[in-house]
Amino acid sequence: MSAPRDFTRNAGSLRNRCGFGITAGSTGALGKGAEFVNAIPFNKPCLTGHELAYVTQSIETGWISGDGAFTKKCQIIMAQQFGVPGVLLTTSCTHALEMAAILLDLGPEDEVIVPAFTFVSTVNAFVLRGAKPVFSDIRPDTLNLDETKLEQLITPRTKAIVPVHYAGVGCEMDGILELGRVHKVAVVEDNAHGLFGKYKGRWLGTLGQLSTQSFHETKNISCGEGGALLINDASYIGRAEIIREKGTNRSRFFRGQVDKYSWVDIGSSYLMSDLLAAFLYAQLEAWQQIQARRRRIWEYYETYLREWAAERGIGRPFVPAHCEQAWHMYYLVLPSLEQRQGLIAHLRQRGILSVFHYLPLHLSPMGQRFGGQPGDCPVTEHVSDRLLRLPFYNDLREPDQAQVVSAIKSFQA
Secondary structure, X not given: OOOOOOXXXXXXXXXXXXXXXXXXXXXXXXXXXXXXXXXXXXXXXXXXXXHHHHHXXXXXXXXXXXXXXXXXXXXXXXXXXXXXXXXXXXXXXHHHHHHHHHHOOOOOOOEEXXXXXXXXXXXXXXXXXXXXEEEEOEOOOOOOEOHHHOHHHOOOOEEEEOOEOHHHOOOOHHHHHHHHHHHOOEEEEEOOOOOOOEEOOEEOXXXXXXXXXXXXXXXXXXXXXXXXXXXXXXXXXXXHHHHHEOOEOHHXXXXXXXXXXXXXXXXXXXXOEHHHHHHHHHHHHOHHHHHHXXXXXXXXXXXXXXXXXXXXXXXXOXXXXXXXXXXXXXXXXXXXXXXXXXXXHHHHXXXXXXXXXXXXXXXXXXXXXXXXXXXXXXXXXXXXXXXXXXXXXXXXOHHHHHHHHHHHHOOOO
């Protein structure tokens, strides 16, 4: 779709066009290009009101590459909100994870403990540095890294533990952080799902030495593709800026701290375009409204599916009392793979797109190259075959949710 010339004037029509059909990233269950006239997609991008106006402003400044005015605005708003020493926008959460791996000086002699139930970026970022992933199983309740299984996986080669706050519910960070302290192992939070969630009153993403954030289209706060590295240990900030700027001290040059910049370390091009930062800033400004909408959506599913699921032995999201979730997704865990696939097909026939989630990383071709075997992570293997995610996006209307709930309850296993 070509960009409209008058962004502000066309914002409403763009919103309308986003409101129907199947969006990018959602074609897996329907086939590429599939579209229903009144379909309920799994996800769709949603505007808060100022995105296109801010993009226009960014263009008018003449600086649309990285580290422009909107990049700085986003970094400031996040640093102030979360009370962290440093925030650096990146092109993706994947790149933020890669930066973390470089900052930790990981290499071929090192090991990193990661959950087997996560997106491949969580592992790839460390494997690219030559480190070996050590796969840990997840808890059966929150589907987060099982902290009780971590100590047995720690060896003298362990350099990092990477908890993933699945569905925006915090991992049991007290135990994980204590293990990191005792064994002198860094903790890097993969907080792709958990922006604005809390663990025992503390923001997710502010607990480990480093944390990463995603602003992908499927996330609560989005700019299409994007991420951030949150730096909770200030000693990493200077080098992180260099790594993000292709290994140069260019940021110091623009601050007038050096009279020229040069190549001083390894790095890559991890800067988010200021165009995307402009879009992102509008979303960050409205984070409380966005989270309130998503809470309503999550609670609607929970209210109308709780009893139905309990009667059929179907799992639902579990949120411990000491966690404040980020309202990122709502899922069901069916009793079997056959029932999960049957419900996906049942919903698809009614114009509703639901999707499964991660395949066990330890059983993937790459995971097996690192020693992964069936039975290593039994909870991961069980959940992966049975989990189903329901449509969930900021503008999901209650009548559409009612249609989803009705279709689910009409399913006969």
